[in-house]
Amino acid sequence: MDNKIDQKTQKALLEALARANEHSRQLQDKREQQLWKKINIPVKLSDALNNLSKNELDKIRQNLGLKNLSSLKKGDLTGKLVNLIPVKFKDILYVLDLERYDMVKRMFKNAGPVMANNISVSKVESLMGYGIAFPGVHHNQKILFMPLELLDIFKEIDGKELETIVRRNTEWIKLTHGLLYYYGVMGASTMNNKINQLTGQEVDLLKYFKVLSAASDYYEQIEFSAYGYQDQRVYDAKKILDEQKARPSVDYYSFTKEQLLKAAEMDFIDRTPKLNNFTRFLLEYYDLTDKEIDEMMLQLINMINLDTKPTGMIKYLESRLEFPSFDMVQELTAKLMELYNHTRMWILKGHTPDELFQEEKRYLKPLPAESFRMGQTDSKLFDIRTGAKIGRNDSCPCGSGKKYKKCCGK
Structure with a gap:
């Protein structure tokens, strides 16, 4: 009975998604005609x-x-x-x-x-x-x-003066995009100080705002809000700022100008050694194109910055890939934790969890391996570290101290 309900629900959702896509296509066609x-x-x-x-x-x-x-x-x-x-x-x-x-x-x-x-x-x-x-x-x-x-x-x-201004504007825009790629959200005064440091010049705030406003409209990479400037991927700017303020002793990670200019590009991927290790691991098991790999890495980096639990990231990968064995999932989970702990995060002002772990143990620790459900056909829940079945009333293996059903087993 439950299976029938699930199938009916799934069919209804697929039909709703198809209708939404068709409506979106019709709106796009209408806009094109206009x-x-x-x-x-x-x-x-x-x-x-x-x-x-x-x-x-x-x-x-x-x-x-x-x-x-x-x-x-x-x-x-x-x-x-x-x-x-x-x-x-x-x-x-x-x-x-x-x-x-x-x-x-x-x-x-x-x-x-x-x-x-x-x-x-x-x-x-x-x-x-x-x-x-x-x-x-x-x-x-x-x-x-x-x-x-x-x-x-x-x-x-047109002439030398305009060309000089265009070069300045280009630098302002790219540096801003790069900073927000790594920091997520920045207040206006904080951003102004960073741009001043990076350019070695005092920025005219009104001119800067006009340039960034037009660039935001054109590139759609950043947005303005009550909290200042934010990357367009940011969902909850207040939460990120609150997390950043909770670590007053942690300064913004110092990126080079070259790093920020690279990060300014649309769909930039920070190809760290741990990310490269993770992609190589996937390629050992799957025949994936560069585009498919890039799509997954972009999504995982975004999920990490949006505070998605590792179980959510595993489920995302499961929606894209067929896991061949439990042993493979154990190794995948370990690689994913390495990626997580070595990814630069908005809430950490561009630092990685691994970089801050030793000096900030009471605020943050690298995530432990989490439990994982081996697809819809296997209802048993396992602790990735031990392979033992986890009961819903057992302590959650993530170390929160809560029961599994109240934590990662929700």
């Missing part, structure tokens, strides 16, 4: 803005900090933006980093358009949201284009 409209090149700013919805015009208004325009109807707002975007365009260019500057430069060299097949929708929307460039379809090709008026302004402004 974005990619046929246009003729060259394009005036007024024509580009007339193609936008009122919500899209409002996004430009908000991003450029244009006040007293929120009550205007679409036609009136379009007229105002036609005049105000050129006035603000120098300020817009001064928040760009190298990737967006190069794109603008290519549009200028092409007298307006560049191919947009490999640019994500979110990046297209960000460029449009700042009035930098607009999407369209020309000769059956998706393109991004700059209106004529903005091309003329870029020609006047």
Whole structure:
């Protein structure tokens, strides 16, 4: 009976997931149709803005900090933006980093358009949201284009000064991304001090905020909250900050500038010796592609930083891999604990549990091996260290002092 219920529930969940995926696909298709409209090149700013919805015009208004325009109807707002975007365009260019500057430069060299097949929708929307460039379809090709008026302004402004500012912005953005990759969350003043130290210059807070705000919208790697700056993977910023504050004697781990610039890249993986050991162990048992390995390592690193119990990580791996034997699971668990104890963690300000273990025994200890359920067909629970069956009323092998059913056996 229970098996039938489980099957019915599973079927219902799969059907719900399929419906959700279909709904998401339909929304994406609708958004694509809205974005990619046929246009003729060259394009005036007024024509580009007339193609936008009122919500899209409002996004430009908000991003450029244009006040007293929120009550205007679409036609009136379009007229105002036609005049105000050129006035603000120098300020817009001064928040760009190298990737967006190069794109603008290519549009200028092409007298307006560049191919947009490999640019994500979110990046297209960000460029449009700042009035930098607009999407369209020309000769059956998706393109991004700059209106004529903005091309003329870029020609006047482009030069050594802008290039210097773009390099500075690029460094600010990459260092911020790298810091948050390892620390998770940082207050504004703490971040400012770190950027000052790393660049050797006093950072203008207002300029820095404007640059990071535009970069957050474009790259979607960091977010702003009441707690300051946070990596987009962070689920509970307050919890991380509370954990960090619980260790006042522990300073932020000191990363080199080069380390932080590497960590700034999207989907960066910190390939530590223990992580490499873990991937080699998996490859001894499974024929996995580089992409599959990277996906699993990214997920495990995220799970560690999101405070997922090792049993949860084992279950995740079980959902991706078929475990051949209990002996293999024992070895897998040991390797996973090594990975856990040597992974840099947000709550530890970029340190690993192993690094802090000796000096901080009363706060933290490397995790012991945890029990593991050998798939759905085997209902026995085992202590990985001894192989003995664990009763639900027995003490939990994780060392918490609680009964198993109240701890890892939930």
